[in-house]
Amino acid sequence: MRAHPKIEPAIVKALDGYRDAVLARDASRVAALYVEDAAELPNFEPVVKGRAAIERRYREMFTS
Numbered sequence: 001m002r003a004h005p006k007i008e009p010a011i012v013k014a015l016d017g018y019r020d021a022v023l024a025r026d027a028s029r030v031a032a033l034y035v036e037d038a039a040e041l042p043n044f045e046p047v048v049k050g051r052a053a054i055e056r057r058y059r060e061m062f063t064s
Contacts, residue, residue, distance in 0.1 A: 031055030
């Protein structure tokens with residue numbers, strides 16, 4: 001059995017923050033985890049560019 005590599009604490013913190021924001025359905029908290037010029041690649045949809053657009057996307061997802 002192979003040992004799993006230790007995951008960097010900063011990565012765990014970021015993943016936990018993302019999970020908590022999504023579960024809370026808080027689009028602004030999700031978007032705050034991205035840099036201003038981030039891009040997100042949703043499945044079968046156009047690229048979402050920029051923190052503000054990412055926040056709008058999550059807000060729409062959370063209200064549907």
